[in-house]
Amino acid sequence: MYSPCLGPILANGGDPGAPYSEFSPATAPLAVPVTAATGPKTSEPRLAITAPSAILIEATSGRVLYEKDAHAKRPPASITKIMTMLLAMEAIQQGKIKLEDKVIASERASLQGGSQIWLEVGEEMSLADLLKAIAVVSANDASVAVAEHIAGAEEIFVDMMNRRAAELGMKDTHFVNATGLPAPGHLTSAYDIAVMSRELVKHPKVHEWFTIWIDYLRSGKNILVNTNRLIKDYKGCDGLKTGYTEEAGYCLAATASRDGLRLIAVVLGLPDSKVRFQETAKLLDYGFRYFVGVPVAKRDQVITE
Template sequence: MNFFKKAFILSLICFLLLSLTIPHGVVAEPDNQELEAGEEVEENGLEELPFDVEASSALLIEVQTKEVFYAKDIDRPYPPASITKIMTLLLALEAIEEGKMDWDEIVTVSERAWEMQGSQMFLEIGQEVSVENLLKGISIVSANDACVAIAEHLYGSEEIFVQKMNEKASEIGLTNTRFQNTHGWPDPDHYMSARDIALLSAYTINTQPKILELESQREFTFNIDEPQYNRNPLLGRYPGADGLKTGWTNEAGYCLAGTAQQNNFRLISVVLNSPSNRARLSDTEALLDYGFKNYTFETVAEKNEIVGQADVPDGKNREVDLIAAEDMGVVVKNEGEENLEMEIVVNNLSAPLRQGDEAGEILALRDDEVLNRVPLLIKEDVERANIFVVTLRRVGDFFSGLAAGALNLFRDLLEE
């Protein structure tokens, strides 16, 4: 009898120790269906549209979730012309953010920058120009000379800057992009796809919103008496339009990465190789009209909002509040959304935990399709409980589980 008692106690202790190390189950993730590099997207949109797009390639997405509303030949590489400058501006704005240069820093113009043809802000050799004016020149009048000046100032040569552009493209998942220069001058090995342009545009707007302040300015005067005007045909014409970049060369045709925001709902449109300036504009307006008339953006969780709780088996506090790391929204149809669900996926948590530690994520789903996801953070510190408390807690959980199982079994027997 003593043998069986000892065996039972030993088995119980082994079970408790093992339970301390076995991770708790995690809710399985549904597949993410937002626009990402390499994801297959149904051509010609998610439903038949009441208009034709003349551009060879076109795409319409929402900026936060990257949900796709229209897609046409979005992975074929095309010459992007001056749309290239979105990447040039991104690297420059990141350099300012990282303290590598300042807005009022002075740049000395080189002969190579002065020699640039095409659109320019008419820089002179040896001229001293502020970083702010150079970035305005790139954004507002698409200045090729300013692109070279910024590149040389940051990395010593345009070639090294271009290397950084390609590295950044790889980092953010642009799979059909290759840069040979900072401005988009024609080169057989310089190309982007509509998907990559949309992803780059969304990334830049989300991480460097200052670009919209630059790109939405209508005119710029520098080194000449007359102002030069922003070539973006959406500005001052389309409601909420504030970017992003036009492009044209004989090889590229007419291109436009456009963006507009209405009622906290921002769309990005891309058209490549349009046959005319008129077609570029009409295609873009038709795409944006379709998006704004049929969809809207709904906030489902705000930054720092408590959205759930999680169990901490070895914490002094058994439960901890979870908060959203950032605002979370989803795109919904204007006539209403019936199948929208929220789901919390929690990591295996073990004390000690610190405020701000990542604890999982919250998912917004429609019919098991992930529309958006946001990280969940620990709201407050959780210290580790001592081993005695944890052991008693495990024992209590074990016997509570046995009692619940027995009660369920008894209930099932009575119902038979």
């Protein structure tokens, strides 16, 4: 079998923007790329991104293709929920919980405010529907309900979030809640968001939720409309999460796949919702234009004609 790695497509060895690097082995155990230039295309000026913090990576290898203040610690708003969903998917994979589980909403979950699906105290909803609500409309009440279902209490779940972040090498990150609602000390970086996004996209099921544009809950009584417009406006986009608070600004972590190449782009701290989508699309365009997935044989693989 073959695993993709990156070959930059650069004219005359041109500089595509900020120097690219790789995740450390602790952060990305699969990051053992063999780089191969595949020949020049057209040259392009240095990529200009206005977001205070931004990053573009290739998902399989973890190679960083562009970065701008990628380790600056910033409030991530609802992008936090990438970690919430990651822990849920890993718990499902480990057999600890099931998508069919019925989750009973607590008072704490019902009182979250912000983006929500208006869970009532004692209301029962499947774990699958709660995760869908998190993915599509960034529901805070659903996030807390999922956290409590997994760990018994949001505080215990937050400890799990921070432990998982440490395991992934997310050195810029400290979580305080499962939602991303404003809280002192709740910080991460564009780099760390890319790291946890890279883990989440290893779970194919999440893309079924992230690519929903419009759906319903409660037997059609409540409509869900996706907060990520790139799902319908950008070819190959199948995730991930928007975020906004006054302190965080407009944020987005997005992923798209074309011709076997999956990219993850993160922008943080923008002043306008429309601009975050434009900036993210610019990053993805850059990646797909200047890089291509190259098949590389695995160690000890016998190559035949």
